[in-house]
Amino acid sequence: ARHSEWWRRSTVYQVYPKSFKDTTGSGTGDIRGLTEKLDYLQELGIDIVWLQPVYVSPGHDNGYDVADYERINPDFGTMEDFDELVEELHRRGMKLMTDIVVNHTSTEHEWFKQSISSKDNPYRDYYIWKDPAPGGGVPNNWQSKFGGPAWQYDEASGQYYLTLFDKTQADLNWENEQVRLAVNGMMLFWARKGVDGFRMDVINLISKDQRFPDDDGSVPPGDGRKFYTDGPRVHEFIRAMYDEVFGPHELITVGEMSSTTLEQCIRYSNPERREFSMTFNFHHLKVDYPNGRKWELMPYDFEALKRLFSEWQSGMQEGGGWNALFFNNHDQPRALSRFTDDTAYREERAKLLATTLHGLQGTPYVYQGEEIGMPNPKWRGIEEFRDIESLNMYRILCEQGASPGEALAILQERSRDNSRTPMQWDDSVNAGFTTGTPWLKVDERYPDINVQKERELPDSIFHHYRKLIALRKAHAVFTDGIYRRLDEAHPEVFAYARMGDGEALVVVSNFSSKEITFRLADHHWADLSAAGQDKLLLGNTGEGLAFTQELRLSPYASY
Numbered sequence: 001a002r003h004s005e006w007w008r009r010s011t012v013y014q015v016y017p018k019s020f021k022d023t024t025g026s027g028t029g030d031i032r033g034l035t036e037k038l039d040y041l042q043e044l045g046i047d048i049v050w051l052q053p054v055y056v057s058p059g060h061d062n063g064y065d066v067a068d069y070e071r072i073n074p075d076f077g078t079m080e081d082f083d084e085l086v087e088e089l090h091r092r093g094m095k096l097m098t099d100i101v102v103n104h105t106s107t108e109h110e111w112f113k114q115s116i117s118s119k120d121n122p123y124r125d126y127y128i129w130k131d132p133a134p135g136g137g138v139p140n141n142w143q144s145k146f147g148g149p150a151w152q153y154d155e156a157s158g159q160y161y162l163t164l165f166d167k168t169q170a171d172l173n174w175e176n177e178q179v180r181l182a183v184n185g186m187m188l189f190w191a192r193k194g195v196d197g198f199r200m201d202v203i204n205l206i207s208k209d210q211r212f213p214d215d216d217g218s219v220p221p222g223d224g225r226k227f228y229t230d231g232p233r234v235h236e237f238i239r240a241m242y243d244e245v246f247g248p249h250e251l252i253t254v255g256e257m258s259s260t261t262l263e264q265c266i267r268y269s270n271p272e273r274r275e276f277s278m279t280f281n282f283h284h285l286k287v288d289y290p291n292g293r294k295w296e297l298m299p300y301d302f303e304a305l306k307r308l309f310s311e312w313q314s315g316m317q318e319g320g321g322w323n324a325l326f327f328n329n330h331d332q333p334r335a336l337s338r339f340t341d342d343t344a345y346r347e348e349r350a351k352l353l354a355t356t357l358h359g360l361q362g363t364p365y366v367y368q369g370e371e372i373g374m375p376n377p378k379w380r381g382i383e384e385f386r387d388i389e390s391l392n393m394y395r396i397l398c399e400q401g402a403s404p405g406e407a408l409a410i411l412q413e414r415s416r417d418n419s420r421t422p423m424q425w426d427d428s429v430n431a432g433f434t435t436g437t438p439w440l441k442v443d444e445r446y447p448d449i450n451v452q453k454e455r456e457l458p459d460s461i462f463h464h465y466r467k468l469i470a471l472r473k474a475h476a477v478f479t480d481g482i483y484r485r486l487d488e489a490h491p492e493v494f495a496y497a498r499m500g501d502g503e504a505l506v507v508v509s510n511f512s513s514k515e516i517t518f519r520l521a522d523h524h525w526a527d528l529s530a531a532g533q534d535k536l537l538l539g540n541t542g543e544g545l546a547f548t549q550e551l552r553l554s555p556y557a558s559y
């Protein structure tokens with residue numbers, strides 16, 4: 001019954017509420033905006049919506065800095081709006097996953113205010129406080145993921161608190177049982193409100209090595225992550241959440257795993273271990289980072305991309321784990337601009353990425369705007385950016401000697417704001433996102449790239465996604481088929497098969513702007529032709545394709 005979990009056939013849609021749809025003219029999207037668009041998501045075939053944080057927050061990290069876990073940020077609406085969203089989703093047979101951010105809280109959370117107020121406050125131990133190093137200064141050399149040291153000094157007590165992200169995001173002390181109980185209580189609150197599942201933010205970072213050692217730099221990037229990534233007690237903590245919350249409420253859960261390993265993700269997502277339903281990992285989204293360095297540019301390594309997908313496909317299958325499949329999210333530049341390098345063929349490229357991803361084993365996630373082929377926006381200057389990480393890194397890059405132009409060029413490629421520009425609904429002012437002033441600029445190409453246009457054109461990117469999502473539900477081989485790589489290191493083609501019970505699914509994608517010939521190796525051809533009758537399920541060129549051992553593929557063709 002391993003594959004009976006219904007969500008394995010589902011497709012999830014990720015909503016960044018701040019940029020989805022504004023119903024008030026504030027310039028910021030809101031919960032009612034999402035509720036208004038549920039018919040659109042249903043038309044696409046979406047089963048589950050993942051709504052990103054809408055809790056009370058000062059918004060330094062757009063809601064990933066939570067100041068109150070059980071109240072709705074008025075910028076996004078009210079608890080009544082939230083209840084209405086749940087009701088409207090359920091009425092349509094759809095489910096809701098919300099975002100749970102419990103590696104850290106905002107420093108404006110009541111727990112932190114208590115904690116910082118004095119050394120003997122009962123909440124002191126909710127966070128990670130350390131004395132300065134013997135010679136003075138930070139307790140160790142760990143670095144924040146947003147740049148700079150991972151410790152903040154508190155004058156009043158003479159101690160430092162740990163912040164792995166922004167300095168306003170204080171890491172919770174998971175060694176403290178009170179913290180674990182409070183988090184479970186909070187998750188039960190949302191489960192009782194009818195939420196169907198959770199996306200767990202950087203959840204593999206919650207258990208820190210209690211020795212808090214310096215990083216000697218022997219394992220890159222040497223920023224301390226090896227002492228808290230997939231840390232000593234993480235599986236114990238997650239199992240306890242499962243037993244108290246996920247299991248009893250039958251919640252779908254996806255763990256966001258920062259810098260993890262395949263072995264760990266098998267443990268996190270194999271149902272026998274009772275932890276999560278599935279995991280996100282980011283290895284395939286680092287194939288354009290030279291030696292893991294996000295803030296240096298490099299063309300992406302196509303072979304590495306294919307190798308990573310293949311390793312995770314086979315590895316998760318053998319280990320009984322389950323992948324969350326994704327190319328895009330709110331932390332990543334648009335895959336369309338990143339993994340295909342042409343300005344022409346936008347439609348073909350967007351469809352190619354979709355087909356390539358949705359044919360894999362796992363539960364696919366569509367990030368808002370991906371289904372209409374939104375590329376990275378055209379950035380004109382640093383003043384257009386809003387993301388805290390981007391602004392920090394711009395300053396750091398300039399301090400390190402980059403010219404403003406060079407630093408801007410890096411942000412244009414790497415900034416998280418690339419995927420956060422407002423959703424493009426139609427060709428009216430601000431793309432129909434808001435009647436006010438958008439909090440982040442709308443990409444100027446919206447008159448050509450918008451939902452209204454995509455729905456009207458029968459062969460659009462939107463309809464391609466709709467067909468893919470429907471195909472996954474109609475054919476069990478998408479869920480169950482054994483993965484086999486077919487392209488043997490071809491420089492332009494990614495090809496794989498999914499071998500099912502008496503049927504095989506073949507996906508062939510030409511990732512180049514050239515017309516090329518791709519020949520299947522004899523042993524693959526023999527096995528695939530044995531599966532019998534061939535049928536083209538979906539292509540992106542407007543032409544058919546007969547399945548022969550040698551295939552002619554036009555630029556960015558994908559079948």
Ligand code: ISL
Pocket residue numbers: 061064065101145165201202257258259260282330331
């Ligand atoms: O380290 C990474 C990958 O190995 C990062 O991509 C990391 O996973 C990511 O920065 C974590 O993101 C999540 O937590 C952050 C928040 O800013 C992001 O928006 C959220 O998705 C802190 O809560």
